Structure formats: C-alpha cells, structure tokens
Amino acid sequence: MTSQEKKVRKKQMKKAVKSVKTVKDVLVIARYVVKATGYVVYRVRSSNGVDEYCTTLDASGKATGCTCPSIKPCYHMTGCEALEAQRRAANTASTANADAERRRTAPLQGVNRNGGFRLLK
Numbered sequence: 105m106t107s108q109e110k111k112v113r114k115k116q117m118k119k120a121v122k123s124v125k126t127v128k129d130v131l132v133i134a135r136y137v138v139k140a141t142g143y144v145v146y147r148v149r150s151s152n153g154v155d156e157y158c159t160t161l162d163a164s165g166k167a168t169g170c171t172c173p174s175i176k177p178c179y180h181m182t183g184c185e186a187l188e189a190q191r192r193a194a195n196t197a198s199t200a201n202a203d204a205e206r207r208r209t210a211p212l213q214g215v216n217r218n219g220g221f222r223l224l225k
C-alpha cells in the first residue's frame with residue numbers, strides 16, 4: 105500500500121465513523137420533570153441494550169449532563185435535546201388549539217346575550 109492509498113483509506117474510515125454516530129437513535133425509557141426547578145430528566149437505554157443512563161436538561165431545554173461514560177456532549181444529550189424541542193413545539197401547538205376550542209364552545213356562544221336583561225324591562 106502506498107502512502108497515498110493509506111491517506112485515502114484513513115479519510116474513508118473517518119467518514120464511516122462520523123456517519124455511524126449520526127445514525128444512532130436515543131431510546132427513551134422514561135421522562136421526568138423536576139417541578140421545583142423545571143429540569144427534565146430522560147432515562148435512556150444504552151446502545152448495548154442493557155444499561156440505562158440519565159440525561160438531564162435544564163428548564164430551557166438545553167442538555168446539561170448524562171451519566172453515560174462517553175465523551176460529552178454524547179449522543180444522548182443531543183438526542184434528548186432534539187426530543188425535548190419537538191415535545192415543546194407540539195405542546196405549545198396543542199395548547200393553542202385547546203384555547204381556540206374552549207373559546208368556541210364557551211357557554212355564552214349561541215345564547216342571546218341580552219336575554220337575561222330583557223327580563224328586567
């Protein structure tokens with residue numbers, strides 16, 4: 105193998121490692137919210153399918169730590185950050201929908217609003 109070939113091979117290997125890292129999905133077992141602080145804790149399954157780790161996010165949804173042994177930020181942190189962002193986006197959307205529904209079905213809707221006062225005449 106020439107040195108040129110070695111260089112190319114090294115580059116390809118680097119690329120392969122990178123793409124594997126981004127493919128990894130975080131498997132969430134549970135999600136806890138610490139109401140006093142707003143911190144969110146995700147219990148996640150390790151990539152070996154046996155161990156469990158805790159990934160913590162602060163109130164703004166930014167990952168602050170993970171109990172896994174890999175170099176931080178690990179894929180659990182980035183994965184949980186993404187999940188939390190998705191969750192918050194979905195939550196604000198559904199809250200807006202519920203609010204619109206509540207207004208639409210409010211008791212005064214469809215009732216003659218002057219009805220109550222007409223009796224006073």
Ligand SMILES: [Zn+2]
Pocket residue numbers: 157159170171172173174178179180181
């Ligand atoms: Zn981790």
